[in-house]
Amino acid sequence: MRSLVILIAFSIFNICSAFATHTSAKKLDSTYTFGAFDKATGKRLAATFKIYFKTTDPLIIQGTLQSDVQFKPATKGQYEVEISMPNYVSKRIPLNLENLGAGKTNFKEVLEVAVDEYIILITDAKDKQIITSAIVKVYDDANKEVEAKVNPKTGEWKTMLDVSKNYRIDIEAPGYQGTSMEIQGVDVTKVAKTPSKFISVSLQKNASQVASFIATDAITHEPLIANYKVLRPEETTLTGQSNKNEPYKIEFNPKKKFTVEVSADGYKTITEAISFDQTMIDRGIPSALLKKFELQKDTYSFLFKIIDSQTKANIISTRMRIINLSTKQSIAGKIEKEGFSANLSPDTEYSIEVESEGYQQANQNINLKELIAKNQFVQEILLVRKSTEQYRLIVVDEENDKNVAGANLRIFNAKNEPITISTTNVQSEWLADLKIAEQYTAEVKTQGYLALRTPVLKTNKTVYLKIKKVPTAEVYFMVTDFYTKNILPSDYKLKTGNTLVEGTMNPEKTRFKATLSPDKSYEIEVVSDGYPAYKETVNQTKAVNNVITLELKKTGYDFTFNPIDSKTGAAIPNVKITLVDANNQSIPVTNNEAKSVSPKSFEKKYSLNAQAANYKAFSETLDLMDMVAANKHDIVMEKADPVQAPPPVVEKPKVEEKTVAKKEENPTPAPPIATPKEPEKKEPEKPVVSSIADDYFKGIAIGTPVKLENVYFDQSQPVIKPQSFPELDRLVSLLKRYPKMSIEIVGHTDNVGDPRMNLYLSELRAKAVSNYLFNKGIAPNRLTHKGKGQEQPVSANDTEENRQKNRRVEFIVLEL
Structure with missing residues (x-):
C-alpha cells in the first residue's frame, strides 16, 4: 500500500513537472535534471546516469544524495538514459530532445532492489521434520560460491540473492540422498510479481549410510595421515586414506557388520570391529557417523x-x-x-x-x-663448567700457516703476570693450563717477524697465534752527481751486517733494485768512473717515492768559457780570462778552460774578467754553482769604439792667458736665474699583458703550456743532446726580448717503466733545460722547473708514436 502511495505521488509530480515545462517552453531552457529513488522507501539514491547519443561513448554523471544531476545537451536528437545502482535493477529510458528546451525537463525515476534475502528449509520427505544436519551450498552463474548461513537451532538457511540472476543450490545431509536445484533470474521491470523468497526442499532417506573415519595420535591427539582397509563379509574390501583436513568416507549398510584396519607411518597398526548407534543416526546427529581411531607410535x-x-x-x-x-x-x-x-x-x-x-x-x-x-x-640437560682447561698454543706464519721455528712465547694472566707453560715435541708448540673464567694475553717475539701481543681466544682447545713477517719494500738506488744531478752509471754492493743483499740492475747500470726491511740498516757501496768510491748507511726511511738517491762529488770539475761577439755571435779568439774571488784568489783559465776546479770553490762568488783586442773589457760576478750543470758559459762581448785623433793645439798670447787667468782667479758668480717648475708628469698605467704573439712559439699566454719541439736527451738520462740547442736558443731569444717574462719548465714521460723513476727523471730533465737557459744569460729568478712523470699524457700510451708525443718538455709563462 505504501509503495502504491509513493508511486501515485511520483506520477502526480511528473505531471506537474510536465505542465510546468510546457508553460515555460517559450524560455527554451535546455537543461535537464534527473533523480533516482528507492521504490519501496522513496529515499533518494546516489545512482549513476549514463547518457547515450548515437554511437558516441556515453556521458557518465554520478548522482549524489543531496540533489538531482543536471545535463545540458549540445545537440538535439534521440538520447537514452541508463540509471544504475549497486543492488538495484538497472533502468534504461528513451529521451527525445529533437526540440531542445521543449517538453519535460525534469525526470524522477524509481529503482527496485535487486538483491533480497532468501530463506531455505531442508525437510525429511516422509515426516516433514527439518533436517538440521543438512549442508546447503549456493553458486552463481560463474560457479562462484555465494555465502549462505544456517541457524543451528532451527536449521533455517539464509542467503542474499539478486532476483535478476541465475543460481544453483546443492543440498546434502547425512543419510539422505543429495539434490540440486536451479533458481532462474527474472526482469522485475517486465513481470507483475517477483518470485517467492522462500524455498523448501524435501530429501529422501538413503537405505545405506555414509561413515567418516579419522585417525589421531593417542597422546597428542593431532590428526594423522592414515591408511584404512575396510573388511566386509561377502563384499569387496575397501581401501582409502584420511589426512589432517579430510576424513576417509565410506557408504555402508548399518545392518551389516564390518571390520576396519588402520595404519600410519611410525604408528602401530590397529584392527577394530565397527558398529554405529542407529538411534543417533535416525535423529540426524552428525557425530553418529564419525569414528575416531587413536594410534600409538613405535617411537x-x-x-x-x-x-x-x-x-x-x-x-x-x-x-x-x-x-x-x-x-x-x-x-x-x-x-x-x-x-x-x-x-x-x-x-x-x-x-x-x-x-x-x-x-x-x-x-x-x-x-x-x-x-x-x-x-x-x-x-634440558644442564652442564657445569670446569674451573681450568688445557690448551695447545701454536705459533704459525700468517701467510702459510706453518710453524715458525725459534719463536719465543710468553702467556700473561689478567694481572699481567707471566704463567708457566710447557713445550711439546713439536717446534713452536706449547701447552698451558688456563682458567676458564680468566682472560689471558699471549706475547710472541722472533727474528724476522713483527712482535705480537694479543688476547688468547679460548674458543678451541688448540689456539693458533699468527704472526706477520716484517714488511719489506722494493727500493731503487740511483747515483747522481751532487752538482749536475746527472745520473751516473755505477756498480753497487748492498749489505746488512755481514750479509750481502741480492738485487737487480738495469742494463745501463743507472738503477739498482733491492728489497729492504724496515727493521734493518744497510750499507750501500757504489763505484762510478771519475768519482771516489762512496759508502753510506741507509734504511727504508731514506727512500722518497721508493727511490734512494746517492749524490757523488768529483775532486775537480772542468768549466769552458765561450767568448762571442754580441752582434754576430762569432767566437772571439785570444781572449784573456781571469776568475778572482773576494780574497784575490784566482782560478787559472787556459785556452778558455778552467780545469779540475775544486768543489770548495763553488761556495764562493768570482769576478769574471775578459779582455780582447778591439773589444770592450767584460766583467761580471759568477757563481760556479749555477754553471756546474752545463759546464759552459757564454761571454758576450761588445766591439770597442774606434779611437779618433785629437784636434790641433792653437797657442794664444801670454797676455791673454794671464788676463784670462786673472779673471778666473776671482770669478764673480752670476745670480741664479729662477726657473718656474714644470708640473710633474705621471706616466699612464700600463695595461696588464696576459699573452703575446710570437712567430715561432704559438699561443703564448700566462698559464698555457707550450711544447718545446726537437728537444732530445740521452737514454734514461737528463743530458741534453746537441741537436736540441737550436730550439732552446729560440727560447733564450724570446726571454731576452721580454725581460719581465718568467717561466716554469715542466718535464713529462711516457708510462714505460716504474712510475717513481719516471717522475724523478722528468724533474731532472726539466732542471737540465733550466740550467741551459741560465748559462745563456737568463736570470735564475725568472726560471723554475717541475717534473710530472707520466701523470699528464697528451695521447694514449698504446703505440710508440703516441708514447713519443708524451715524452716532452713544456714551458708555462708565469708572468709577463
Missing part, C-alpha cells in the same frame, strides 16, 4: 637441549651419546639448531651422556613413559 621424537647451568644459555659445541640400557648399544642422534634429537621407544629405558669443552661430563637416565604422559618432548 617418539625427543629434543635434548644442552644448557649451561649458570648462564642458562645453549651450549652449541657438544658431544652426546644415548645408550639403550637393555642392549648397551648407542642410539644415533641428529644434530639440531638447539641441540640433539632422537626417536626413542616408550617401552625402553635410556641413559644420556653429554660432553663439552670446558664442562664436566653429564650422565642422566630418562623415563620416556612418564615424559610422554606429560607431553614433555623437549628436555
Whole structure:
C-alpha cells in the first residue's frame, strides 16, 4: 500500500513537472535534471546516469544524495538514459530532445532492489521434520560460491540473492540422498510479481549410510595421515586414506557388520570391529557417523637441549651419546639448531651422556613413559663448567700457516703476570693450563717477524697465534752527481751486517733494485768512473717515492768559457780570462778552460774578467754553482769604439792667458736665474699583458703550456743532446726580448717503466733545460722547473708514436 502511495505521488509530480515545462517552453531552457529513488522507501539514491547519443561513448554523471544531476545537451536528437545502482535493477529510458528546451525537463525515476534475502528449509520427505544436519551450498552463474548461513537451532538457511540472476543450490545431509536445484533470474521491470523468497526442499532417506573415519595420535591427539582397509563379509574390501583436513568416507549398510584396519607411518597398526548407534543416526546427529581411531607410535621424537647451568644459555659445541640400557648399544642422534634429537621407544629405558669443552661430563637416565604422559618432548640437560682447561698454543706464519721455528712465547694472566707453560715435541708448540673464567694475553717475539701481543681466544682447545713477517719494500738506488744531478752509471754492493743483499740492475747500470726491511740498516757501496768510491748507511726511511738517491762529488770539475761577439755571435779568439774571488784568489783559465776546479770553490762568488783586442773589457760576478750543470758559459762581448785623433793645439798670447787667468782667479758668480717648475708628469698605467704573439712559439699566454719541439736527451738520462740547442736558443731569444717574462719548465714521460723513476727523471730533465737557459744569460729568478712523470699524457700510451708525443718538455709563462 505504501509503495502504491509513493508511486501515485511520483506520477502526480511528473505531471506537474510536465505542465510546468510546457508553460515555460517559450524560455527554451535546455537543461535537464534527473533523480533516482528507492521504490519501496522513496529515499533518494546516489545512482549513476549514463547518457547515450548515437554511437558516441556515453556521458557518465554520478548522482549524489543531496540533489538531482543536471545535463545540458549540445545537440538535439534521440538520447537514452541508463540509471544504475549497486543492488538495484538497472533502468534504461528513451529521451527525445529533437526540440531542445521543449517538453519535460525534469525526470524522477524509481529503482527496485535487486538483491533480497532468501530463506531455505531442508525437510525429511516422509515426516516433514527439518533436517538440521543438512549442508546447503549456493553458486552463481560463474560457479562462484555465494555465502549462505544456517541457524543451528532451527536449521533455517539464509542467503542474499539478486532476483535478476541465475543460481544453483546443492543440498546434502547425512543419510539422505543429495539434490540440486536451479533458481532462474527474472526482469522485475517486465513481470507483475517477483518470485517467492522462500524455498523448501524435501530429501529422501538413503537405505545405506555414509561413515567418516579419522585417525589421531593417542597422546597428542593431532590428526594423522592414515591408511584404512575396510573388511566386509561377502563384499569387496575397501581401501582409502584420511589426512589432517579430510576424513576417509565410506557408504555402508548399518545392518551389516564390518571390520576396519588402520595404519600410519611410525604408528602401530590397529584392527577394530565397527558398529554405529542407529538411534543417533535416525535423529540426524552428525557425530553418529564419525569414528575416531587413536594410534600409538613405535617411537617418539625427543629434543635434548644442552644448557649451561649458570648462564642458562645453549651450549652449541657438544658431544652426546644415548645408550639403550637393555642392549648397551648407542642410539644415533641428529644434530639440531638447539641441540640433539632422537626417536626413542616408550617401552625402553635410556641413559644420556653429554660432553663439552670446558664442562664436566653429564650422565642422566630418562623415563620416556612418564615424559610422554606429560607431553614433555623437549628436555634440558644442564652442564657445569670446569674451573681450568688445557690448551695447545701454536705459533704459525700468517701467510702459510706453518710453524715458525725459534719463536719465543710468553702467556700473561689478567694481572699481567707471566704463567708457566710447557713445550711439546713439536717446534713452536706449547701447552698451558688456563682458567676458564680468566682472560689471558699471549706475547710472541722472533727474528724476522713483527712482535705480537694479543688476547688468547679460548674458543678451541688448540689456539693458533699468527704472526706477520716484517714488511719489506722494493727500493731503487740511483747515483747522481751532487752538482749536475746527472745520473751516473755505477756498480753497487748492498749489505746488512755481514750479509750481502741480492738485487737487480738495469742494463745501463743507472738503477739498482733491492728489497729492504724496515727493521734493518744497510750499507750501500757504489763505484762510478771519475768519482771516489762512496759508502753510506741507509734504511727504508731514506727512500722518497721508493727511490734512494746517492749524490757523488768529483775532486775537480772542468768549466769552458765561450767568448762571442754580441752582434754576430762569432767566437772571439785570444781572449784573456781571469776568475778572482773576494780574497784575490784566482782560478787559472787556459785556452778558455778552467780545469779540475775544486768543489770548495763553488761556495764562493768570482769576478769574471775578459779582455780582447778591439773589444770592450767584460766583467761580471759568477757563481760556479749555477754553471756546474752545463759546464759552459757564454761571454758576450761588445766591439770597442774606434779611437779618433785629437784636434790641433792653437797657442794664444801670454797676455791673454794671464788676463784670462786673472779673471778666473776671482770669478764673480752670476745670480741664479729662477726657473718656474714644470708640473710633474705621471706616466699612464700600463695595461696588464696576459699573452703575446710570437712567430715561432704559438699561443703564448700566462698559464698555457707550450711544447718545446726537437728537444732530445740521452737514454734514461737528463743530458741534453746537441741537436736540441737550436730550439732552446729560440727560447733564450724570446726571454731576452721580454725581460719581465718568467717561466716554469715542466718535464713529462711516457708510462714505460716504474712510475717513481719516471717522475724523478722528468724533474731532472726539466732542471737540465733550466740550467741551459741560465748559462745563456737568463736570470735564475725568472726560471723554475717541475717534473710530472707520466701523470699528464697528451695521447694514449698504446703505440710508440703516441708514447713519443708524451715524452716532452713544456714551458708555462708565469708572468709577463
